[in-house]
Amino acid sequence: xxxxxxxxxxxxxxxxxxxxxxxxxxxxxxxxxxxxxxxxxxxxxxxxxxxxxxxxxxxxxxxxxxxxxxxxxxxxxxxxxxxxxxxxxxxxxxxxxxxxxxxxxxxxxxxxxxxxxxxxxxxxxxxxxxxxxxxxxxxxxxxxxxxxxxxxx
Amino acid sequence: xxxxxxxxxxxxxxxxxxxxxxxxxxxxxxxxxxxxxxxxxxxxxxxxxxxxxxxxxxxxxxxxxxxxxxxxxxxxxxxxxxxxxxxxxxxxxxxxxxxxxxxxxxxxxxxxxxxxxxxxxxxxxxxxxxxxxxxxxxxxxxxxxxxxxxxxxxxxxxxxxxxxxxxxxxxxxxxxxxxxxxxxxxxxxxxxxxxxxxxxxxxxxxxxxxxxxxxxxxxxxxxxxxxxxxxxxxxxxxxxxxxxxxxxxxxxxxxxxxxxxxxxxxxxxxxxxxxxxxxxxxxxxxxxxxxxxxxxxxxxxxxxxxxxxxxxxxxxxxxxxxxxxxxxxxxxxxxxxxxxxxxxxxxxxxxxxxxxxxxxxxxxxxxxxxxxxxxxxxxxxxxxxxxxxxxxxxxxxxxxxxxxxxxxxxxxxxxxxxxxxxxxxxxxxxxxxxxxxxxxxxxxxxxxxxxxxxxxxxxxxxxxxxxxxxxxxxxxxxxxxxxxxxxxxxxxxxxxxxxxxxxxxxxxxxxxxxxxxxxxxxxxxxxxxxxxxxxxxxxxxxxxxxxxxxxxxxxxxxxxxxxxxxxxxxxxxxxxxxxxxxxxxxxxxxxxxxxxxxxxxxxxxxxxxxxxxxxxxxxxxxxxxxxxxxxxxxxxxxxxxxxxxxxxxxxxxxxxxxxxxxxxxxxxxxxxxxxxxxxxxxxxxxxxxxxxxxxxxxxxxxxxxxxxxxxxxxxxxxxxxxxxxxxxxxxxxxxxxxxxxxxxxxxxxxxxxxxxxxxxxxxxxxxxxxxxxxxxx
Numbered sequence: 001x002x003x004x005x006x007x008x009x010x011x012x013x014x015x016x017x018x019x020x021x022x023x024x025x026x027x028x029x030x031x032x033x034x035x036x037x038x039x040x041x042x043x044x045x046x047x048x049x050x051x052x053x054x055x056x057x058x059x060x061x062x063x064x065x066x067x068x069x070x071x072x073x074x075x076x077x078x079x080x081x082x083x084x085x086x087x088x089x090x091x092x093x094x095x096x097x098x099x100x101x102x103x104x105x106x107x108x109x110x111x112x113x114x115x116x117x118x119x120x121x122x123x124x125x126x127x128x129x130x131x132x133x134x135x136x137x138x139x140x141x142x143x144x145x146x147x148x149x150x151x152x153x
Numbered sequence: 154x155x156x157x158x159x160x161x162x163x164x165x166x167x168x169x170x171x172x173x174x175x176x177x178x179x180x181x182x183x184x185x186x187x188x189x190x191x192x193x194x195x196x197x198x199x200x201x202x203x204x205x206x207x208x209x210x211x212x213x214x215x216x217x218x219x220x221x222x223x224x225x226x227x228x229x230x231x232x233x234x235x236x237x238x239x240x241x242x243x244x245x246x247x248x249x250x251x252x253x254x255x256x257x258x259x260x261x262x263x264x265x266x267x268x269x270x271x272x273x274x275x276x277x278x279x280x281x282x283x284x285x286x287x288x289x290x291x292x293x294x295x296x297x298x299x300x301x302x303x304x305x306x307x308x309x310x311x312x313x314x315x316x317x318x319x320x321x322x323x324x325x326x327x328x329x330x331x332x333x334x335x336x337x338x339x340x341x342x343x344x345x346x347x348x349x350x351x352x353x354x355x356x357x358x359x360x361x362x363x364x365x366x367x368x369x370x371x372x373x374x375x376x377x378x379x380x381x382x383x384x385x386x387x388x389x390x391x392x393x394x395x396x397x398x399x400x401x402x403x404x405x406x407x408x409x410x411x412x413x414x415x416x417x418x419x420x421x422x423x424x425x426x427x428x429x430x431x432x433x434x435x436x437x438x439x440x441x442x443x444x445x446x447x448x449x450x451x452x453x454x455x456x457x458x459x460x461x462x463x464x465x466x467x468x469x470x471x472x473x474x475x476x477x478x479x480x481x482x483x484x485x486x487x488x489x490x491x492x493x494x495x496x497x498x499x500x501x502x503x504x505x506x507x508x509x510x511x512x513x514x515x516x517x518x519x520x521x522x523x524x525x526x527x528x529x530x531x532x533x534x535x536x537x538x539x540x541x542x543x544x545x546x547x548x549x550x551x552x553x554x555x556x557x558x559x560x561x562x563x564x565x566x567x568x569x570x571x572x573x574x575x576x577x578x579x580x581x582x583x584x585x586x587x588x589x590x591x592x593x594x595x596x597x598x599x600x601x602x603x604x605x606x607x608x609x610x611x612x613x614x615x616x617x618x619x620x621x622x623x624x625x626x627x628x629x630x631x632x633x634x635x636x637x638x639x640x641x642x643x644x645x646x647x648x649x650x651x652x653x654x655x656x657x658x659x660x661x662x663x664x665x666x667x668x669x670x671x672x673x674x675x676x677x678x679x680x681x682x683x684x685x686x687x688x689x690x691x692x693x694x695x696x697x698x699x700x701x702x703x704x705x706x707x708x709x710x711x712x713x714x715x716x717x718x719x720x721x722x723x724x725x726x727x728x729x730x731x732x733x734x735x736x737x738x739x740x741x742x743x744x745x746x747x748x749x750x751x752x753x754x755x756x757x758x759x760x761x762x763x764x765x766x767x768x769x770x771x772x773x774x775x776x777x778x779x780x781x782x783x784x785x786x787x788x789x790x791x792x793x794x795x796x797x798x799x800x801x802x803x804x805x806x807x808x809x810x811x812x813x814x815x816x817x818x819x820x821x822x823x824x825x826x827x828x829x830x831x832x833x834x835x836x837x838x839x840x841x842x843x844x845x846x847x848x849x850x851x852x853x854x855x856x857x858x859x860x861x862x863x864x865x866x867x868x869x870x871x872x873x874x875x876x877x878x879x880x881x882x883x884x885x886x887x888x889x890x891x892x893x894x895x896x897x898x899x900x901x902x903x904x905x906x907x908x909x910x911x912x913x914x915x916x917x918x919x920x921x922x923x924x925x926x927x928x929x930x
Contacts, residue, residue, distance in 0.1 A: 032385070034385070035580070036455070037533070037613065073385045073386075088383045095235070100382050101382075127874050133581060134876070135835070135842075140873065
């Protein structure tokens, strides 16, 4: 039995302790914005926030997920998250879009911690999030835009 | 085809006029084509030659309800190229719709209703721009007629505004929604009666919007799926909600062609949540789109299914795989390199090559290697199937929904009409999702759970171990140069397993469409030339990967042209412009290419002037000729593919430790008319990043038939630090040509341009991809 708080809602769930948070969120709770990409913390498509910190839900056992879990579905109501989303839209970042929820979660966590990151800090912070479509230059520009710094793509 | 197909578009150039002829012209042109091919082929071109052809019926593609909401049906799969936005934008523009009152509906897989839906070959806009314009123009004219009837005035007195029809003299207006019901009762105008908008009447098509080289021009019209993507609401293959859903994974044979000898599911069935274990039959080799076979584990959630799979005990029969079980990449590479030293099947030649090489003042030769790669879209293959009362429904991210429908029907023994394929968004495709094997697998499992939806999920390891791999390749080139360094002779031998091996006994030679991807269509002007294709057997499933055989051909040819320039002591750009020869149009049949991406070579010859133009543009934008500084270098490559033209220049730095920095990339691109320049830019940006991975990182190797990389820890693809620090896209405005492809042609020249830049910076020549740690030490 696990008790989780996801996007402010409390869930009592009958799931094994070692079940990764990703599959609890997707298959049990039914929130589909968090994506499966690798299952071993290599791609970042599954990124969610645990108490405001970006974590990879695919390698986080549900038993270790105590606290406030936030997913991409809640970002529109988050002051930083919604800014990041708007920057993504303004710059047409997404191609296929599959990884972008994870990218936005990671970028939002970065900007909450470091509101005005240097370019190098952004690149370091985002290095764990893969995008096979290759949208990195626009992601970088969008993060700079969301932080109030107009960057070049 | 009727005479009605001969639609003329007023006031346009020869090529654009011919573009509108599609099916009608094909019959005429086919006669000449038949003669050229010896009368054996019944060929057509373009959209009309594709299975299902094109459809331009407004009643199929455009719906307007009483509130004025316009629904445009998109029949192509969305995998990141932006077709749901771009094609709908084309229709909305011709119709005169307000973008904020337009929604898209994704077509189910049905060629007979929607025309060809096979989303590959960089064909979506090239084949559907005209039919969508026609469908929308017909709908607009029906609205205009309905308004004219309403007002009792001649239709010549009315015209469409934005989401309204206006009576010019009185200023009266009626909204699209008010006219929709009346318009629907009218006859669809014949194609001869259609009048498409002039370019100056268009609001969206061809207009630059979005982010242009670092500057935001306009964020309107906004992308169709943009908001859903950034809010996590977009529905990809695994996101369709169901009640009562079961989740499955499959343990597949580790070697292509191996089968299950025996299995023990005792422990798997003890895993909480696992409901059933069942055997999936493969169909042996060649596999085509069929499942590889294996053992499926079905559970109440994906995790339980994966845990159950771990607990399976399976004995595989490797004998059934034949010599695939001894397939080892290092030995295979050696065997191809050896075979490359022997003459092969000649596919194109002119002049006396042997004499020209023997009398050359200088001879240059090199062998290039490109490994297997996996498409590895971020969304691994996934499909959901429900079978009930003799009917199957499929929900899947597939590039080819009709093939999905046909093959699922075939597997289940159903009539095609009893299979429905719902196409979700694709989390990337790159050719992987052209193969519907995962949907057939899901259908095979669903057969055992009548009435219940079954979702089959591939893990990343499944995706990389069991990819339809990009063909490994060895290319050997040799050139003779005269005293001035000018090329007098050119020998190229290309060796790769063929995609043909997926569908038939291994042909061991490249087929026409494979050779036509930049090999026999090589554009250089050389007095003596011989192009050969020695045999290369396939030991894994070989399949389409974005740009396909253009990748090894461009990699080898563009690297080698640079080696020749170096040997000649000439500037690379000057040298290749000279090697291209005078501006001219090369008809594909004259170089042995009867394919030409399915397009009419009269409309789409290989145009050396356009090739030269993108080279000049990319090099001038990149500051070619300026001294780049210590440890820095510029590298150039270019390529013609998917009937478009690309040139790219990299500016790189390699420090004393062999650490590579990509300072800048300048890509120049000519695809003829641009429907949505914003998405063209994004495709080229993405191609550059993906190409950097092909050059530097990506490789799948085999030991005894088993893939040695299974996830992104070992199969490396670019991350943000690998992207160029600055990326510049230069679109060549060329509206009078026929429309070319966009999704793929950016990719082929990337790897050779980057390796040429590395040479310019370091003097180190890369002939084996990926670069990996070759720059260290």
